[in-house]
Amino acid sequence: MHQRIRGNSPTFVPLLTAFAAAAMLAGCGGNGNNNNGASGTDQNSGGVQQTLSGVVTGAAIKNPGGVANSSASGVDYAKSSTGDAVDQTFVPITYANATVCADTNNNGVCDQGEVSTRTDSSGRFTLASSSAKLVAVIDTDATYNDPSAGTKNVASKLVLRSAAEQASAGGDVVISPLTTEVVRLTEAEQLSYDDARSAIAGRLSFTGGTADVTVKADDVVGALSSTGSGSTALLTEANALASRYTLASKILDRGYVSDVTTDPVTTVKAAQDAAFNPEGIPRYDHLFVVIFENHSNQTIDDPAYPNFYKYLHTEGNKAANYFSTGNPSEPNYISLASADDWGVADDNAWNCLPAGDTANQPSDVYVPVTACNADTKVHNIKGRRNMFSAMYNAGLGTRVYSESMNPGQDPRVDGVANASISGTNSVSGATETMPAGLYKTKHHPAVNFDDVRNRPDFFKNLTRSVGGGQWDTSIAAYATANKITWNTHQFEDDLQSGDIGALNYIVPDQCDDIHGVSTCKSTEISRGDAYAKYLVDKIEASPIWKNTNRRAAIVMLFDEGTSFYGSSSCCGWNVGGGTTSGAPLGEGITTAIPKYSGGNKGDGPTIFSLLTNQPKAPKQIVDSDSYSHFSFVRTMQDMFALADPAVATSYMNRSKYTEKFIADNLANLAEYSGSANTHFDSVRPMNHKYVMQAGDIESGGSTKGVSGSGSVGSGNNTATGPDATQTNIWAIKS
The missing domain is CATH 3.40.720 (Alkaline Phosphatase, subunit A)
Incomplete structure (x- = not known):
């Protein structure tokens, strides 16, 4: 067994900044008394006023069967009316009593003074502004039409956005997890509006197989539906994205990403990016x-x-x-x-x-x-x-x-x-x-x-x-x-x-x-x-x-x-x-x-190999940090x-x-209680953020070194120093 001495663990003080707290507690400037009565003044007085109407929408899992089988974990698993096994299905939902504002300063937050309103019982809104960039704050006082249990309160806050280009197309402005992802990609990946829509449509499409599905760029920013080509892919993705944006709101509200980071998070953009890369692990499909x-x-x-x-x-x-x-x-x-x-x-x-x-x-x-x-x-x-x-x-x-x-x-x-x-x-x-x-x-x-x-x-x-x-x-x-x-x-x-x-x-x-x-x-x-x-x-x-x-x-x-x-x-x-x-x-x-x-x-060290389909992902990376099935x-x-x-x-x-x-x-x-190395004995994500130090224990009390294992010295079970690079093996680009 390897030698064990108690080590120190990094401490952390939560950083909830005044900016983040004020931005979220402001409730986007809506008065909450009139579901479709706009409040606030347009901060961009030099622009041309326009009336914007639309809907705040998303997706939810539907129990398709009428018969629920309560599991030991308390989750109702779906069966058809005949008792046959069925896959989960998703249906569009709308959010009532969500706050919608014109994001005149493009910070993803409904600030005091920005014109805002509340959605009605059908999730619809109307407001007049010179800014066509919209933000919807769906807080715990909002409701949605749960397909299995009727009207329900939103469990956790999420912030959704729409791009200005959506309004220029005419018709309803849809604010959804998918439109929010379009905005996020224009910011995080520096994509154009059209390229961001096309990237999402391309990811959700399935071509070249036996059951092709085509999602168009316009579908990504359109109304969610239970029918039509690509509807299942769009609804499934909207449900998954909503979880990310819920996490992003939690990150922004408390002002930090994790319990070991000391860097404050003060913007919606930073919080939403962090939700797609928690602990340095990017989202994979x-x-x-x-x-x-x-x-x-x-x-x-x-x-x-x-x-x-x-x-x-x-x-x-x-x-x-x-x-x-x-x-x-x-x-x-x-x-x-x-x-x-x-x-x-x-x-x-x-x-x-x-x-x-x-x-x-x-x-x-x-x-x-x-x-x-x-x-x-x-x-x-x-x-x-x-x-x-x-x-x-x-x-x-x-x-x-x-x-x-x-x-x-x-x-x-x-x-x-x-x-x-x-x-x-x-x-x-x-x-x-x-x-x-x-x-x-x-x-x-x-x-x-x-x-x-x-x-x-x-x-x-x-x-x-x-x-x-x-x-x-x-x-x-x-x-x-x-x-x-x-x-x-x-x-x-x-x-x-x-x-x-x-x-x-x-x-x-x-x-x-x-x-x-x-x-x-x-x-x-x-x-x-x-x-x-x-x-x-x-x-x-x-x-x-x-x-x-x-x-x-x-x-x-x-x-x-x-x-x-x-x-x-x-x-x-x-x-x-x-x-x-x-x-x-x-x-x-x-x-x-x-x-x-x-x-x-x-037990002893074993094999872990990773291949990805990302053309810009780094290859031939060796991470010598200690990991496990956990x-x-x-x-x-x-x-x-x-x-x-x-x-x-x-x-x-x-x-x-x-x-x-x-x-x-x-x-x-x-x-x-007698740990020789608290890092060695703890669980961490496989993100290569830890830099091995010379002398660190790696493979414990064995009598052999680990062949081909990077920084493990032959026969001594201690690291000879950090790897040449700390590149994440899961990275999608170099």
């Missing part, structure tokens, strides 16, 4: 997370495996000191989905599939199970935050794709041997029949979570297939012969149809993931290297990847290292099983989690705006265990 097995840099980072090597060194970027949760597999997959392993320290099944446990269980694929896992309180995880529920709640799609699943088998149980399915081993050339255990639930990142497994779309979206394996052709033939509806290449088809999630976990089978099973034991690394190329080639050939207006990235990581590092660990671990809390702090958990002290112990979950929460960097408890589970959080709560964290 699609993330593909490919999970391999049981190897570290020392075996994989080798020219003998040319595909992995080029993804790590020439075509992509690399996190050189990336640590797993522990050993064996299952806790790592759980941690990759929730930033905690919840005391799971083995590969046992989640449960025994009692009848009726899972909503909408498809009777045609159910396979009875005769044995139950007695340790269900540990492995059947209930009421715990996870990426699947967080993404769903935010209206963002999530998928899990698994290779070599038995056609027609219940995906909540392991794959079985099938002598009727055969294929040629690509390495040995031998013809082999399908062995048991190619598909394992221990490698499924969603199946342990009770609320996710009981979601009506679990079977539809979280148990999809991916091809490229030895048995594909025979699996398809077997399914056809046995009249089983099955698609061995759902992932490949989804890439062409655009039915891809924002977050997509891809799990190769136990031959192609380098774990090894049956006859592929001796060829697993070569097979994994070839399979990595198969996946990358498929993704990079897709319309999703080729549309560089969309930001897409591929992460290739390994669940755990090769375990010869002993007790080496980093980044929020329960080092040595020393926790006494029985649960992560800040989760509101009052009952101790069974066996919690036995989990989160950590760091990656924190990074994903920033990427998809699922948390607030200034509110530690908005991050799920152990991903909140930053250096400051540990310092603030040290009295309740026995496992950190």
